[in-house]
Amino acid sequence: MRIATWNVNSVRARAERIAAWLERSDIDVAAVQETKCRDDQFPTELFTELGYEVAHHGLSQWNGVAVLSRVGITDVQIGFPGQPGWGDPAAPEARALGATCGGVRVWSLYIPNGREIDDPHYAYKLRWLEALRDYAAGCLATDPAAQMALCGDFNIAPQDDDVWDMAEFEGRTHVTKPERDAFRAVVDAGFAEVVRPFAPGPGVYTYWDYKQLSFPKRKGMRIDFVLASPALAARVSGALIDREERKGKGASDHAPVIVELDRTAQETSDAADAAGATAPPQV
DNA sequence: ATGGTCGGTGGCCGA
Numbered sequence: 001m002r003i004a005t006w007n008v009n010s011v012r013a014r015a016e017r018i019a020a021w022l023e024r025s026d027i028d029v030a031a032v033q034e035t036k037c038r039d040d041q042f043p044t045e046l047f048t049e050l051g052y053e054v055a056h057h058g059l060s061q062w063n064g065v066a067v068l069s070r071v072g073i074t075d076v077q078i079g080f081p082g083q084p085g086w087g088d089p090a091a092p093e094a095r096a097l098g099a100t101c102g103g104v105r106v107w108s109l110y111i112p113n114g115r116e117i118d119d120p121h122y123a124y125k126l127r128w129l130e131a132l133r134d135y136a137a138g139c140l141a142t143d144p145a146a147q148m149a150l151c152g153d154f155n156i157a158p159q160d161d162d163v164w165d166m167a168e169f170e171g172r173t174h175v176t177k178p179e180r181d182a183f184r185a186v187v188d189a190g191f192a193e194v195v196r197p198f199a200p201g202p203g204v205y206t207y208w209d210y211k212q213l214s215f216p217k218r219k220g221m222r223i224d225f226v227l228a229s230p231a232l233a234a235r236v237s238g239a240l241i242d243r244e245e246r247k248g249k250g251a252s253d254h255a256p257v258i259v260e261l262d263r264t265a266q267e268t269s270d271a272a273d274a275a276g277a278t279a280p281p282q283v
Numbered sequence: 284a285t286g287g288t289c290g291g292t293g294g295c296c297g298a
Contacts, residue, residue, distance in 0.1 A: 009298085010289090010291075012291095013289090013291090034290095034298090036290065061292070061297095062296095115298090209288075209289095209298085210288035210289050210298090211287075211288045212287060212288080213286090213288095214288090253288085253298080
């Protein structure tokens with residue numbers, strides 16, 4: 001099974017490009033962020049025609065998260081218990097959607113950007129990550145064997161080589177110690193980042209600003225991740241950051257990230273049965 | 284070429 005995470009920066013602006021990529025890349029489940037539309041504006045039919053079921057949560061032109069799956073979608077959950085709100089009055093934004101697809105609990109997450117260190121949005125970002133950690137840790141406490149993926153745009157570069165030049169980030173968000181500590185707390189709760197071992201840096205990124213020719217100058221950031229529970233991490237056989245998809249006119253400013261999973265022991269057994277390998281002898 | 288962005292929106296904001 002192949003799971004992807006991708007901040008698409010408007011699903012309507014590049015719907016055809018997204019659909020073509022899903023099909024070409026043989027993606028079974030996609031966690032999508034920044035759809036930038038309400039539910040009634042989502043181009044659902046384009047994806048259902050390709051065999052994907054769609055679960056989307058969008059409240060306005062901001063944020064918006066979705067899970068697309070061609071291996072089933074059940075138990076769709078909008079947001080998570082304890083998810084902090086924003087605004088006045090504070091209300092949860094469209095930044096988290098969970099769904100069970102092919103036996104895996106997949107979360108599409110769009111962590112707040114933080115804007116500037118002295119901006120209230122930065123404190124909101126840290127609160128949001130702490131709540132995510134608490135929720136995810138609780139899931140594992142309830143079911144240590146859970147197959148769960150926290151996929152999304154975390155808006156954090158956890159290591160110095162996850163940005164092109166640390167000097168450029170002096171006094172800026174995405175690289176501060178509190179943000180990195182908050183990211184690490186999720187990892188320490190039992191959710192390993194499974195892409196990096198297959199796509200080591202330096203110089204390997206998932207995001208490049210549209211401005212100032214960042215992409216051709218290779219000035220990027222690694223901020224999109226797949227964090228897997230222990231049972232899911234054990235199935236990861238490969239991963240890829242598809243830098244090619246960042247190229248050309250009409251690209252998102254984020255590249256899609258793919259994780260390849262081995263079949264579970266049960267799936268392998270079922271497949272063997274179907275093939276007759278362990279079928280009982282016919283009498 | 285010594286600069287250089289998008290998307291959604293509605294008369295700027297967010298990234």
